[in-house]
Amino acid sequence: MNYLSLDDLTAAVARIRGLLLTQEKVDNAVALLAQAIKESTPGAAGTGVSLLDWAGRQTSSSFTDVLVKQADTAQYELGEGPCLTAWAAEDVVLVDDVQADGRWPAWTSAVAALPIRSVVSAPLLAGKEAIGALKIYSALPGQFDANSGRVLSLFAGTAATLLAHIQGKETPQRMTEELKATLASRDTINRACGISMERHGMSQDQALQRMIRDARDAGASLGRISEKLITKVPPAER
Amino acid sequence: MGFDPHEPEQRSRLVKALAVADITAGELWLRYFSLSGCAGEYEVQAYLEGLLSLPAGQRDLLAMAANELIEETPEALLDDKPPLLAPYGDQLNGATGDSWEQGNSSPPA
Incomplete structure (x- = not known):
């Protein structure tokens, strides 16, 4: 016996309807974004984009340079750092000098050996939800100011809107209810159609035509007519 | 066509x-699918664009889905x-979509 998994079906329908993009496309979009930010920011040693789930776990990320990866990995392992703060507070975080900043002591000592002195990070806000953070690292202190934060926020705003659609991890869950109802309705109507065929000795086409006619005459939906047909006791068993 | x-006209x-x-073609197809429709989404789209012919029964089912x-x-x-x-199918009168159809009119003699 083969059972169709509702999750598979949901994903299939979501894909058919163009609601989901593949993981490859997410990674590609995120990588292009990181590169674009780096090229438009003078003095950037490296940039990165992280997508986070609701618990602050990284689901997708991209870096222009290895040092960004090292600094980011330390953040997510330690559970603290400028990007996590930007994501959690849903606000731009500016760090003039990493070594003089006391907000993330564990992370500061973890990146002490890396050429990272100043950081700016902006949250990716899709609607009211923070879905990740953008960040720029620089090897020199004092490279970023409120203006860099503003520019990064502009990037983040556009990117978040696109990424929220690409993410799609929760899209199947949201669609499951609609799909369940769709399949249940289709089942009901097909069952009613089969009952009609047997009861009246009709072809499938004729049975469906008759049900459409009944629905129109009664001003009811096809689903309602089918439910009535199914619950009605056949004449032979009365 | 067909x-x-x-x-x-239909x-x-x-x-x-x-x-x-x-109402988009995608929304129409999903409802039509829920009403046991057997043409795929792209076929329905092609039908709407006049590129594909559908059997009379399926056309009525699409009309029913749209009307719901x-x-x-x-x-x-x-x-x-x-x-x-x-x-x-029984409400067609040779018009080309310019007349207001109010549903449930009696079939032509």
């Missing part, structure tokens, strides 16, 4: 009713005026 001379009036109610959706729109629920509905 063998049935009524098909273009199709163009369906397209017009969908446009008035702002149209009657669920807020405009249809709030307006006193009956909404523009998609015609069934």
Whole structure:
């Protein structure tokens, strides 16, 4: 016996309807974004984009340079750092000098050996939800100011809107209810159609035509007519 | 289009009713699928564009799906005026989609 998994079906329908993009496309979009930010920011040693789930776990990320990866990995392992703060507070975080900043002591000592002195990070806000953070690292202190934060926020705003659609991890869950109802309705109507065929000795086409006619005459939906047909006791068993 | 001379009229009036109610081909297909429709989404799209012929039964099922959706729109629920509905096979009269079809009219003699 083969059972169709509702999750598979949901994903299939979501894909058919163009609601989901593949993981490859997410990674590609995120990588292009990181590169674009780096090229438009003078003095950037490296940039990165992280997508986070609701618990602050990284689901997708991209870096222009290895040092960004090292600094980011330390953040997510330690559970603290400028990007996590930007994501959690849903606000731009500016760090003039990493070594003089006391907000993330564990992370500061973890990146002490890396050429990272100043950081700016902006949250990716899709609607009211923070879905990740953008960040720029620089090897020199004092490279970023409120203006860099503003520019990064502009990037983040556009990117978040696109990424929220690409993410799609929760899209199947949201669609499951609609799909369940769709399949249940289709089942009901097909069952009613089969009952009609047997009861009246009709072809499938004729049975469906008759049900459409009944629905129109009664001003009811096809689903309602089918439910009535199914619950009605056949004449032979009365 | 196809063998049935009524098909273009039924199709163009369906397209017009969908446009008035702002219903997309994807939404129409999903409802039609839920009503046991057997054509795929791309086939339905091609039918709407006049590129593909569908059997009479499936055309009526599409009309029914469209009309269910149209009657669920807020405009249809709030307006006193009956909404523009998609015609069934027995409601075709040779018009090309310019007349207001109000549903449940008696079949032509």
